[in-house]
Amino acid sequence: MNTSQRFQDKVVLVTGAAQGIGRGVALRIAAEGGQVLAVDRSDIVTEVVAEIRDAGGKAVAAQADLETFAGAQHAVAQCMAAFGRVDVLINNVGGTIWAKPYEHYEEQQIEAEIRRSLFPTLWCCRAVLPHMVERQQGVIVNVSSVATRGVHRVPYSAAKGGVNALTASLAMEHTRNGIRINATAPGGTDAPPRRVPRNQAAPAQPSAIETAWYQGVIDQTKDSSLMHRYGTIAEQVAPILFLASDEASYITGSVLAVAGGDQG
Numbered sequence: 001m002n003t004s005q006r007f008q009d010k011v012v013l014v015t016g017a018a019q020g021i022g023r024g025v026a027l028r029i030a031a032e033g034g035q036v037l038a039v040d041r042s043d044i045v046t047e048v049v050a051e052i053r054d055a056g057g058k059a060v061a062a063q064a065d066l067e068t069f070a071g072a073q074h075a076v077a078q079c080m081a082a083f084g085r086v087d088v089l090i091n092n093v094g095g096t097i098w099a100k101p102y103e104h105y106e107e108q109q110i111e112a113e114i115r116r117s118l119f120p121t122l123w124c125c126r127a128v129l130p131h132m133v134e135r136q137q138g139v140i141v142n143v144s145s146v147a148t149r150g151v152h153r154v155p156y157s158a159a160k161g162g163v164n165a166l167t168a169s170l171a172m173e174h175t176r177n178g179i180r181i182n183a184t185a186p187g188g189t190d191a192p193p194r195r196v197p198r199n200q201a202a203p204a205q206p207s208a209i210e211t212a213w214y215q216g217v218i219d220q221t222k223d224s225s226l227m228h229r230y231g232t233i234a235e236q237v238a239p240i241l242f243l244a245s246d247e248a249s250y251i252t253g254s255v256l257a258v259a260g261g262d263q264g
Contacts, residue, residue: 006245007034011083013075014038015066015124016092018045020191021143024237025090030057032241037079037086041065042196066093067115072123076131088139088244089128093120094159096147099214102154113155118162125170125181133177141243142167142183146257146264151220152213160185164255171253180252182243187259188221188230226261 012029016022017038026038030052036059038045038052045061052059062078064071079086094117098109105113121142132138144167145160147153163183171181206214222228239258242248257263 005033006241006247007032007088010034010087011079011085012036012088012090012244013079013086013124013128014090014092015075015120016040016094016143017048018042019194019196021186021189021233021236021240022090022092023048024233025092025240026059027052028237028241029244030059031055034088035059035083037062037075037082039064039066039075039078041071044195066120066123068119069123069126072120072127075124076127080131085135086128086131086138088141089124090240090244091121091124091140091142091163092240093124094118094143094145094156094163096153096156096217099152099217100210101152101213105155110155114159114162117156117159121163122166125166129170129174129179132179133174137178138180139244140170140179140181141240142181143240144183144185144255146185146187146224146259146262147221148185148264150217150224152217167255168253175252180248182248182251182253183255184236184239184243185255185257185259185264186231186236187225187257187262188218189236190230190232221262224262225259229260231258231260 007029012034014026017026018040026036026048030036038048039062049059049061060082062075064075066072142163144163148157148161167183
């Protein structure tokens, strides 16, 4: 158990907190003394909050569809109601829905990828910034991806390229307001099977060509990493917490690749 208390008395809003990296972030923030508003559109986020509370931490769950501005506003309003402020926002919603060469994507699939991996970060930043500007302080950490250079995920790559751009531009706008804005760019990450799949309409058994396309993603990801492996959730959580903490007080507008040497 980490005994550091970097987030003592800090209020941290974590999106995509039900599973994977987001769950790991929420648990670690709470273990380090933070008060957590755990947001997800799945109700299993309540299980993460229960785990935090059972360990003696402070957390509240909120369900919201962050692909909409209304959902982002609801999440921030829930945090304000529960804790009175938002000190840190960690934007973790996103992830590849389909894996295929770009010419095989359908129009609605391209739009769905952008909605999933760009708009939640755009909307949540827009929803929280007025509160941070009013207080003249705050931290935002966006979770991007090194897959801005990768195969079979062009719409996702475009979305995460957008996350990188908004990270840099928002930092330029808001450093004068005492707000630091950075991002991590994870590489491939080993995680338990998703309890709520990103693609609810996916067939139970992918076709042989779909399996080959996805294997192409895995192969390229490992080949691009100098370590030639996937990272662990803990290896992704640690740099997110570093950038969110006061230890990173002189870092803003940066995207930190966390991909075993792959710079994206």
